[in-house]
Amino acid sequence: MIGLPAYLVLGALVFSIGLFGVLTRRNAVGILLGIELMLNAVNINLVAFARFNGDVAGLVFTLFTISITVAEVAVGLAIVIAIFRVRRTVEADRLDLLRG
């Protein structure tokens, strides 16, 4: 039998990979992909916990996360496109209007 820790380690690994992507990608779309990975890792965790504890709430939360992720991706990409129209780039490094 595969125990709970195996799933949790898998989720942590995927989360770390997603974080790595968020930190290193230059392209805004790439950053969004990293965020997707991180959210997926969270979903794995939620489902695993729900399954091993026999609690349906975790599953419902997963459902919500997925829906919200869709909304987030839609808005995020719309913002990326809007930025691209104005700045002619989606390189996150060059979007530094807020620099102190």
Next chain:
Amino acid sequence: MTLETMGFGVVATVLLASSLAVVLTPNLFHAVLYLAAALVATGVVFLLLEQPFLFAVQLLLYAGGVVTIVVFAIMLTERLVGERIAQTSRHVVNGAIVAAAVFVGIVGFLIGAPPGAPRPAETVDTTAAIGRALVGPFAVTLELLGVLLVVALLGALYFARSEE
């Protein structure tokens, strides 16, 4: 090694490999395809946890919806810029260190944690349970989620609309 263990090993390998490919491949379009693979692998993980309903949602919404939108966006920007967008990375070493540190931190919890109970047998129909929960204790949340989706839709339209 049981069938289940072997299945988990295969799925985990595929998931990690495609995830790494998402964050490492220089081609943005390929990255999206790898993401689709990773999402499907995640769905299979759900299946291993005996959640066919979530597997279906994962495939439909994530792998279907999200990936499609991202592909649209990439093609749109590439068409606007007129060239293939190459993905480059920055501060790879720093990012790797931080990510690894976070991973080690999380695993640190797992090492200190008491051994969990073995997986209980699935007794009820989880799909029906999810449905009851959604219209029962989580009804208000569900409605709010609907509102959020509408707002997100409108916001996306507003941001992405052309100037003229």
Next chain:
Amino acid sequence: MAPSVWLPLLVLGLPFVAFVLLAVVAPLRRVGPRAGLVSIGAIALAFGAALTVWTEGFVSETTWAWIPADGGPIATVGLLVDPLSNAMLVLVTLVSLLVQIYSLAYLGDERPASLGRYYTYQSLFAFSMLGLVLAPGFLQMFVFWELVGLCSYLLIGYWYERPAAARAAVKAFWITKLGDVGFLIGIVLLWSATGTFEFTDLFEKAQEHALAIAGLPTIMFLIYLGAVGKSAQFPLHVWLPDAMEGPTPVSALIHAATMVTAGVFMVTRTEPLFALVPEVLTLIAWVGAFTALLAATMACVEADIKRVLAYSTISQLGYMMAAAGAGAAYAAAFPHLLTHGLFKALLFLAAGAVIHAVGTNDIFRMGGLFRAMPQTGVVFIVGTLALAGVPPLAGFYSKEAVLGGVWEAHLTGPFLMLALTALLTAFYMFRVVFITFFGRAHAAAHPHEAPWLMRGPLWLLAALTVLVGVRLALGGAEGHEETPAWLAPLSVGLALVGFALAWAMYQRRLIDPARIAGALAPIDYLARRRYGLDALYAGLYRGFILGFSRLVGWIDRYLVDGVLNVLTALTLRGGDALRRIQSGRAQDYVYGVAFGLLLLIVGAQLWR
């Protein structure tokens, strides 16, 4: 409300109304002489009311709660109307009225706005002085005490464009403040010991021997310090001669007749309290007599006519204080205060007329003025005779009462000093008279008699000086029973000796003044230098206050500002350095989030 309450209130209120009117309504103030008429009208009505109060002999005490507290008000304000304050009311309003009328002519050349300012101050002064006189408790007295000090400052500095006047105003303010500090501390100590500021309460306690407080002598000495400053007693007398930089009518009103006598008035008013501390009384008597003698010697060598009168005022205030110290505050000090107020105001106003005519204060640049201005000369001589103590003028009786009171108290030292002062008084006053009015006329000047607006008050005061003297001569028999029979001849004799000396030295030139000065060289030297007291104060002021200010300035500039500069520089530099953290790139902020997450993880694992 009974007339014994509202009439004194009217006396107090009228000048206040005039002051507020002139202070608030700027156009009225700027028209000058007419503003003066407002003030004069108010003070004239107040004088009428005060006269009624005095002749009717009203006695009342009215108080209103001022600082409310649990278990009754901490302090009250109100009116204490008794024979003492009634007489003082009449003196203050009368001299104020005459001085204000006199000022219309004397300051006629001033710019209208300045004149309006002058009358505003005058009204405020009249109000403050009357409030002081009517005060039923120490606290109200102190408030008005400071108000008259303020008016004195403002009026000495009336010609504030003159550096000397501005300096004199500040000097007067500071030096009287020295005494006021003691006054205030004394009042507060007395209050903390007895729980009341009210005179009547305190007097009752004093009579019931319930005032046996430890340190009462110290308290009364501190209160006396206020009188030392205000009434120009040694060693705080140095401000009064300099105060002559103000207009002459101001000197007549404030620095001769009213404000400077506030100290004597205060000691008289609180006599039952001072009677409990004989050692302080003895000190008062000695200081008063010494002040009288010291000021008289300085008056003998002074060439400025107003300063001679100022030293004479100090000398006479010393007389009053000596009498108060001898326990004869009601019998001698206060009557002398009243008569002195009359004839010293007369002398000052007459001197003002002289100055107005010749345009200088220096008596050696005057001379033979009697021919040019006989009326002024006559009134000045009347004042001089009164001051010298020649019967039957007002000064004689009060002065004799002072000498008698001091003799009765067995204060031989002060008595001898006062007797010598009497001689010197006659000498220096007739010195001024002979040099100013009878000496050789200076060809350059063409003096003329003062206008009637100035002569009227002069004649009135001269007539009052004579009338009061005559009335005292007729009705004063029973008041002087206890004085020894040889006293009256002695004081008249001393005055005559002084007169004869002055006549011989300055009129007949039988004795060369220079030889006398040579014979008394040390005293002459010291008196001409004011006994070094002014220099001492100036040195103390420069050395201590300015040195302290410099120290504080240095601390402020280099320590306080330095710390602030270092702090601001650090903040700026730090901000500049921290600014670079804000790269504006979203991913750099994700590092921050990641580090925060790591911290949480590590923290949670450490403190699980």
